[in-house]
Amino acid sequence: MSYARQMLESDSASTVDAGLLADTIEALSDCAQACIADADADLRENDPDMVTCIRLCLDCTDVCTATLGIVSRRAAYQDAVTGPLLEACAATCARCAEECERHADSHAHCMICGQACRRCEQACRNLLAAPIS
Amino acid sequence: MSYARQMLESDSASTVDAGLLADTIEALSDCAQACIADADADLRENDPDMVTCIRLCLDCTDVCTATLGIVSRRAAYQDAVTGPLLEACAATCARCAEECERHADSHAHCMICGQACRRCEQACRNLLAAPIS
Amino acid sequence: MSYARQMLESDSASTVDAGLLADTIEALSDCAQACIADADADLRENDPDMVTCIRLCLDCTDVCTATLGIVSRRAAYQDAVTGPLLEACAATCARCAEECERHADSHAHCMICGQACRRCEQACRNLLAAPIS
Amino acid sequence: MSYARQMLESDSASTVDAGLLADTIEALSDCAQACIADADADLRENDPDMVTCIRLCLDCTDVCTATLGIVSRRAAYQDAVTGPLLEACAATCARCAEECERHADSHAHCMICGQACRRCEQACRNLLAAPIS
Numbered sequence: 001m002s003y004a005r006q007m008l009e010s011d012s013a014s015t016v017d018a019g020l021l022a023d024t025i026e027a028l029s030d031c032a033q034a035c036i037a038d039a040d041a042d043l044r045e046n047d048p049d050m051v052t053c054i055r056l057c058l059d060c061t062d063v064c065t066a067t068l069g070i071v072s073r074r075a076a077y078q079d080a081v082t083g084p085l086l087e088a089c090a091a092t093c094a095r096c097a098e099e100c101e102r103h104a105d106s107h108a109h110c111m112i113c114g115q116a117c118r119r120c121e122q123a124c125r126n127l128l129a130a131p132i133s
Numbered sequence: 134m135s136y137a138r139q140m141l142e143s144d145s146a147s148t149v150d151a152g153l154l155a156d157t158i159e160a161l162s163d164c165a166q167a168c169i170a171d172a173d174a175d176l177r178e179n180d181p182d183m184v185t186c187i188r189l190c191l192d193c194t195d196v197c198t199a200t201l202g203i204v205s206r207r208a209a210y211q212d213a214v215t216g217p218l219l220e221a222c223a224a225t226c227a228r229c230a231e232e233c234e235r236h237a238d239s240h241a242h243c244m245i246c247g248q249a250c251r252r253c254e255q256a257c258r259n260l261l262a263a264p265i266s
Numbered sequence: 267m268s269y270a271r272q273m274l275e276s277d278s279a280s281t282v283d284a285g286l287l288a289d290t291i292e293a294l295s296d297c298a299q300a301c302i303a304d305a306d307a308d309l310r311e312n313d314p315d316m317v318t319c320i321r322l323c324l325d326c327t328d329v330c331t332a333t334l335g336i337v338s339r340r341a342a343y344q345d346a347v348t349g350p351l352l353e354a355c356a357a358t359c360a361r362c363a364e365e366c367e368r369h370a371d372s373h374a375h376c377m378i379c380g381q382a383c384r385r386c387e388q389a390c391r392n393l394l395a396a397p398i399s
Numbered sequence: 400m401s402y403a404r405q406m407l408e409s410d411s412a413s414t415v416d417a418g419l420l421a422d423t424i425e426a427l428s429d430c431a432q433a434c435i436a437d438a439d440a441d442l443r444e445n446d447p448d449m450v451t452c453i454r455l456c457l458d459c460t461d462v463c464t465a466t467l468g469i470v471s472r473r474a475a476y477q478d479a480v481t482g483p484l485l486e487a488c489a490a491t492c493a494r495c496a497e498e499c500e501r502h503a504d505s506h507a508h509c510m511i512c513g514q515a516c517r518r519c520e521q522a523c524r525n526l527l528a529a530p531i532s
Contacts, residue, residue: 003300003382007307010374029295034269036338041273043454046447054442058457059203059214065331066199070192072302081192084224088217095213108276116269136433136515140440143507162428167402169471174406176320181312188309191324198464205435241409249402325469325480332465336458347458350490354483361479 002026004072020130024071027123031093031116032064038100038113045107053099053110060096063089064120071127086124093121135159137205153263157204160249160256164226165197167249171233174242186232186243193229196222197253204260219257226254268292270338286396290337293382293389297359298330300382304366307375319365319376326362326383329355337393352390359387401425403471419529423470426522430492430515431463437499437512444506452498452509459495462488463519470526485523492520 004025008018039057042050067089070082100114137158141151172190175183200222203215233247270291274284305323308316333355336348366380404421438456441449466488469481499513 003296003378004303006378007300007303007375010378025299029299030269033291033295033334033338034273036335037270037273039457040339040454043450046450048445051442051445055206055439056214058206058438061335062199062202063214063218066195068299069195069302069327072299073188073191073306080228081189081196081221081225084217084221085196088221091217092214109273112269112272112276136429136511137436139511140433140436140508143511158432162432163402166424166428166467166471167406169468170403170406172324173321173472176317179314179317184309184312188306191305194468201432202435202460205432206439242406245402245405245409321472322480324472328465328468329480329484332461335461339454339457346494347455347462347491350483350487351462354480354487357483358480 004029016127016130020127021071024123024127025068027116027120028064028068028071028089031120032061032068034113034116035061035064035096038109041107041109050103053103056092056096056099057113060092060117063092067124083128086128090121090124090128093117093124097121137162149260149263153260154204157256157260158201160253161197161201161204161222164249164253165194165201167246168194168197168229171242171246174240178240183236186236189225189229189232190246193225193250196225200257216261219261223254223257223261226250226257230254270295282393282396286393287337290389290393291334293386294330294334294337294355297382297386298327298334300379301327301330301362304375304379307373311373316369319369322358322362322365323379326358329358330386333390349394352394356387356390356394359383359390363387403428415526415529419526420470423522423526424467426515426519427463427467427470427488430519431460431467433512433515434460434463434495437508440506440508449502452502455491455495455498456512459491459516462491466523482527485527489520489523489527492516492523496520 002022005018005022008022035057039054039061042054042057067085070085094117097114097117100110100117102110104111104114135155138151138155141155168190172187172194175187175190200218203218227250230247230250233243233250235243237244237247268288271284271288274288301323305320305327308320308323333351336351360383363380363383366376366383368376370377370380401421403424404417407417407421434456438453438460441453441456466484469484493516496513496516499509499516501509503510503513
């Protein structure tokens with residue numbers, strides 16, 4: 001069990017389902033890591049066709065890292081802040097996934113990164129749709 | 134002249150006005166710094182009424198830092214990524230400013246931070262409204 | 267298997283053992299998340315004795331996030347950059363763990379965070395000691 | 400006057416000279432921005448000789464951003480944390496500057512970025528050498 005999950009389960013104050021939050025936090029963290037690694041692997045291909053993929057991976061790392069911070073400060077769950085950022089994060093993950101998928105047949109690193117982005121996009125949408133008690 | 138501004142002026146590929154981009158980058162960077170410093174100054178007040186302000190400042194730092202990265206990778210200005218994030222950043226800055234302004238009479242650090250947030254909110258909205266050539 | 271591990275195993279260019287790198291990346295990511303969550307849980311205690319713990323958790327998040335980025339760009343493993351940062355990260359994790367452990371009996375969130383910091387300190391030291399082929 | 404400087408001057412608790420801290424914060428922030436922009440400009444050159452420069456710029460952004468956070472939480476100036484990170488940041492800035500300078504004659508963006516890195520390296524060393532009251 002991850003530290004994030006343990007910490008959420010030790011906490012009775014959260015206004016959102018702890019399992020759903022932990023899933024989102026893990027998806028954001030995995031996606032940020034996958035995008036850092038994919039940008040680096042793309043760089044090594046020395047292929048001008050990879051430039052858009054590198055930039056979108058760097059963008060996606062930045063947005064997922066920020067969203068991870070904000071979602072983790074869950075005790076003060078603020079709709080005005082969390083809602084628009086989850087929307088922006090889902091949009092960025094979707095755009096990055098689309099670009100990674102274009103290269104998935106040629107590069108295993110892009111295929112893996114595209115999967116991490118799709119899972120993160122879905123996790124952001126699930127949290128947006130979750131009831132807040 | 135800031136390094137960001139020098140670098141933007143040395144570049145002919147940008148699709149958005151270089152001066153407007155440099156203004157936004159400076160406002161984002163200033164706001165991220167002001168929020169880090171204000172969260173720290175708030176912590177020293179030992180006042181439970183500051184907890185929401187600390188959290189919003191930490192959130193605002195995270196969102197401004199991510200937006201700074203994405204706006205700076207301007208050469209691949211991607212509406213699908215930049216638009217929703219600028220919206221989320223403006224919303225976060227507005228919410229953080231509102232909370233800082235509540236404490237502006239008691240704490241100079243909150244007054245200064247509130248000003249940085251309002252300027253950054255406006256800079257994000259200006260960039261959102263800018264024509265892309 | 268994590269995305270980071272899958273990506274490392276799909277890559278034959280790395281100069282450091284892929285399993286060791288994946289362990290370090292996971293420990294850094296877990297520690298960054300645990301520190302964000304612990305700082306937030308500490309804030310809710312409304313206890314002036316937690317202020318140092320909050321600050322160290324924020325510091326530790328920042329250093330682990332930076333180290334995660336640099337370690338993940340492994341293909342260009344640069345001793346001049348990676349070595350001093352791994353040292354700084356291990357020192358920060360150790361200092362943060364020490365402070366969390368002071369509060370471990372009173373707060374489960376500090377106990378969990380202290381464990382994440384100790385594991386990350388050790389992972390940084392293991393990577394520093396690893397032979398580079 | 401920057402928001403960081405205003406905030407430092409409104410604060411009597413700091414244990415390090417406020418002007419020196421504000422100089423360091425500005426140098427770190429400028430260097431982080433310059434490195435984001437230079438990595439992006441390098442990407443557009445479509446030149447395999449720029450790959451090391453891109454990676455070092457991404458590394459330098461990450462380390463400067465983390466150091467900015469830690470230095471800004473100055474009220475709890477912790478030698479055990481701040482010292483090793485300032486050393487790591489100076490080392491990273493020096494290595495990144497060296498690489499940018501290799502390309503300064505061909506690319507204005509690398510020349511500008513190299514200057515920001517050198518100034519930041521010096522600011523970190525100045526803060527390391529400063530007496531703590």
